[in-house]
Amino acid sequence: MKNKILLVCSLLIVNGSVSLAQVIKKPLVGAITTEDLKTDLYQMAGDHFNGREAGTLDELKVSMWLAKKAEAAGMVPAGDDGTFFQFFDLYRHQVTSNTNFKIGQKSYDLWKEVLVAETTNVKVDAPLVYLGIATKEQIEATDIKGKAVVILASQEGIANDISLFDRRYPGLVRTKYYDLLVKYGAAALIIVADSDAEKSWSQVEPQMTRGIYGIEGLRDKIGATMPVFWLHGDQLEFLKNTKEMLSTQVFSETYKYPSVNVVGKIEGTDPKLKNEYVLFSGHQDHDGVRQKYGQDSIYNGADDNASTCVAMLAIARAFKKQPGKRSALFVFHGSEERGLLGSRWYSAHPTVAESAIVAVLNGDMIGRNDINQAALLGSSSPHENSSDLVNIAKKANEEGPKFDLDKLWDKPEHPEYFFFRSDHLPYARKGIPSVFFTSVLHSQYHTPMDESENIDYLKLHKMTEWIYRTGWMLSNDPIRPKTLPNVKFER
Ligand SMILES: [Zn+2]
Numbered sequence: 001m002k003n004k005i006l007l008v009c010s011l012l013i014v015n016g017s018v019s020l021a022q023v024i025k026k027p028l029v030g031a032i033t034t035e036d037l038k039t040d041l042y043q044m045a046g047d048h049f050n051g052r053e054a055g056t057l058d059e060l061k062v063s064m065w066l067a068k069k070a071e072a073a074g075m076v077p078a079g080d081d082g083t084f085f086q087f088f089d090l091y092r093h094q095v096t097s098n099t100n101f102k103i104g105q106k107s108y109d110l111w112k113e114v115l116v117a118e119t120t121n122v123k124v125d126a127p128l129v130y131l132g133i134a135t136k137e138q139i140e141a142t143d144i145k146g147k148a149v150v151i152l153a154s155q156e157g158i159a160n161d162i163s164l165f166d167r168r169y170p171g172l173v174r175t176k177y178y179d180l181l182v183k184y185g186a187a188a189l190i191i192v193a194d195s196d197a198e199k200s201w202s203q204v205e206p207q208m209t210r211g212i213y214g215i216e217g218l219r220d221k222i223g224a225t226m227p228v229f230w231l232h233g234d235q236l237e238f239l240k241n242t243k244e245m246l247s248t249q250v251f252s253e254t255y256k257y258p259s260v261n262v263v264g265k266i267e268g269t270d271p272k273l274k275n276e277y278v279l280f281s282g283h284q285d286h287d288g289v290r291q292k293y294g295q296d297s298i299y300n301g302a303d304d305n306a307s308t309c310v311a312m313l314a315i316a317r318a319f320k321k322q323p324g325k326r327s328a329l330f331v332f333h334g335s336e337e338r339g340l341l342g343s344r345w346y347s348a349h350p351t352v353a354e355s356a357i358v359a360v361l362n363g364d365m366i367g368r369n370d371i372n373q374a375a376l377l378g379s380s381s382p383h384e385n386s387s388d389l390v391n392i393a394k395k396a397n398e399e400g401p402k403f404d405l406d407k408l409w410d411k412p413e414h415p416e417y418f419f420f421r422s423d424h425l426p427y428a429r430k431g432i433p434s435v436f437f438t439s440v441l442h443s444q445y446h447t448p449m450d451e452s453e454n455i456d457y458l459k460l461h462k463m464t465e466w467i468y469r470t471g472w473m474l475s476n477d478p479i480r481p482k483t484l485p486n487v488k489f490e491r
Contacts, residue, residue, distance in 0.1 A: 027472040029400065031318035034461045040069065040310035041367075041460075042452045045302035052301060053288025054259045054335035054342075055090045055213070062284055066262045066309065066332050073313050074320030075264030078329060078351055086261040088345040090335055091220045093119045094211030096251045101229060103128070104244025108231070111205055115230035116250055117174055117191075119212045122224040123249040124148065126187040130240050136180060145185035148246040150239050151177055153194040162415050163441045167203040169196055174228055182226050188246060189228045192236050201230070206290045211252070213338040215345055222252055259285075259334040261342045263351055266316055268475065270325035277329040277352050278474045280315060280467065281343065281362035281423050282308030283336030287446060296448035303442070303450050305336070308363035311464035318468055324475025326358060333423050336364075343423035347430055358480045359389050360434040361471055362424035366463035367455040369439045374463060375406035377419045377436035378428060382490055383410055386433030388481035389474075393435055396469035401462035409440055412490045416441065420491055429489070433481045437467050 044065065050058040067077075067084035079086040095116045101108045108114040126148040131138055133154040151173075158172045173191055181189055193201065214220045227250050231239070262284060268274030286301025300306075312330050319328045329352060333342030350357065366374075376397075377383060379390045397403055409418050419425070419436065428434040439459060444450050474481065 024473065024476040025322070027469050028318050028322040029465055029468070031321045032314045032461065032464050032468060034457045036314050036317070037310050037460050037464065038457050040313055041302060041306050041455060044306040044309060045300040045452045047298050047300065051288040051299040052284060052286045054285040054338045055092060055257050056288060058288065059259060059285050059334055063260045063262050063332075063334070066284055067264075069313050070262065070264040070316065070330065073316040075266055075316050075330060077263070078265040079261065079263040080351065084262050084264050086263055086346065086349070086351060087258045088215060088260070088334075088342070088349075089256040090259040090338065090341065091214040091216070091254060091256055092211055093214070093219070093222045093252050093254045095119055095208070096253050099250050101248045103239075103242060103246055106244075111209060113232065115201070115205065115208055117170065117208055117228040117230055118225055118250070119222055119252045120225045120227055120250050121222065121252050122227055124188045124227060125245060125247050127245055128190070128239065128242065134177070139177075139180055139184065144181065146187050148188040148190055149177075149181055149186045150190045150192065152192050152236065153197045155196060159415055163445055166196075166200045167207075167446075169200050170204045170230060173197070178226070178228070186226060188226060188248070190239070190246070191228065191230050192239060193230055193233045195233070197230065198233055202291050213335065213341060215341050217348075218341075218344060219339075222254065259342060261334050261346050262332040263346075264316070264330050266319040266323055266328045268325050268327040269323050273325040274327050276326045276356050276358050276480070278324070278326055278471045279329045279331060279357050279360045279427070280312050280471060281331050281333065281360055281427075282312050283333040283342065283364065283423055284309055285334050285337050285342075287337055293448050299446065299448055300451050302452045302455055303365045303367045304445065305364050307365060307367035307455060307460055311363060311366060311460065311467060314464050315468045315471065324472060326475040328471060328475060329357070336423055340423055340425055344426045347426040354430070354432070357427070357432050359386070359474050360424050360427040360432055361437065361467055362422055362434065363437045363463065363467055364422040365441070365445070366437060366439050367457070367460035368442045369459070371456060371459045371462070372404050373406060373439070374401075374403040374466070375409045375438050375440050377410045377438065378424060378434055380410050382412060382488060383419045384484065385428050385431065385487045386481045386483050389433040389435055392473050392477070392481065393466075393470045396473060397466055400465045400469045403462070403466065406440070409438075417491065419489075431483050431487075433483055437463060439463060
């Protein structure tokens with residue numbers, strides 16, 4: 001007997017952790033059912049939760065729903081003070097209605113005639129300088145110090161083959177000029193809408209009026225940064241010819257309100273290893289109620305990211321029926337859509353020791369697109385931070401759903417830079433082995449059409465099985481996945 005144990009041990013040392021996975025108990029895949037996934041998804045992404053926007057009662061309501069579901073799935077609370085909840089303060093900065101904008105005697109109606117694209121507190125009285133579709137060289141050759149620079153928006157130098165281009169275009173135009181103008185001392189940036197930006201106006205207004213969000217230590221204050229304004233295209237001739245001055249004062253207010261991570265666990269069976277955790281990650285929030293598409297204005301976020309939340313509930317049920325050696329920790333993050341704020345908070349204030357988290361398995365949007373394809377982000381350089389973890393996830397794929405794994409979305413040159421857009425990121429930055437499972441973007445991403453009836457439940461089942469099998473191996477493998485040395489992300 002001793003010899004057999006020795007043999008197993010030496011095999012383990014020779015072949016690493018993957019060989020041992022063959023001697024661990026089989027995962028209980030049959031405990032995950034398409035029916036459960038579908039029932040939970042229709043509930044979580046229903047109109048009654050109004051799109052679960054962070055910092056609203058809707059997010060708090062869905063967090064109550066999740067906690068009840070977590071309890072029913074067999075989880076015990078693992079949030080703060082023996083509850084399923086970890087509350088944190090969301091800092092919101094919002095331009096207020098007493099903000100004013102004038103050129104000469106001409107006053108512009110806030111949000112209708114002028115968009116305020118920078119949340120700031122600043123007063124500017126400055127002459128205008130019109131530079132049109134300015135190049136870097138033109139800006140450098142012009143004395144713009146103390147002036148309000150007027151730019152005509154254009155797609156020049158901007159890649160348009162990205163998701164939600166209409167909604168992102170104004171931000172990309174701003175980015176094209178902002179730092180350069182600040183460097184040369186401009187007092188303000190006024191951008192005149194081209195036809196593309198006119199189409200964007202109703203898309204970006206809800207973002208700009210909502211303002212920006214932070215947590216303690218990250219965007220918790222706003223300063224007197226250079227203001228940015230958008231005016232309609234019909235102002236172009238006037239702005240080219242006027243000798244009048246810009247006179248504006250932008251007021252922004254800052255206030256705090258709660259957002260919440262929902263945290264539960266299924267304890268492991270091994271007396272020692274149960275103090276270590278496989279962290280399953282998803283986000284509970286989405287985008288709330290915004291501009292209409294057709295008659296619908298509720299952004300249900302069925303794929304984004306109720307899909308992963310219901311997968312986590314299903315995985316918890318499987319772990320409850322057959323626990324692993326390590327504990328399974330489930331973190332349903334809040335405020336992901338406001339800038340990964342819940343995961344930034346949890347990774348900085350984990351409710352278990354950070355060193356006890358063996359890996360983070362994050363899912364985001366796992367129920368759409370080709371049923372045979374999926375992506376594993378964080379699986380190739382420079383995003384991979386643990387080859388051990390990636391190998392386990394790939395082995396789990398081979399043993400289970402056998403997806404044809406995408407090779408493009410994890411590349412640093414991919415235009416969506418998708419690796420940087422979900423909740424594994426703050427953990428990966430801390431050096432915790434982390435991967436991101438996804439069925440990637442689709443044409444209904446961040447629209448009211450991301451609804452329960454558009455989910456492919458067989459695909460969702462396959463993705464759930466993949467994440468579960470990966471977590472099962474991690475839970476039972478005596479050896480923890482190691483982090484690669486010298487990992488450096490390109491952003
Ligand atoms: Zn998401």
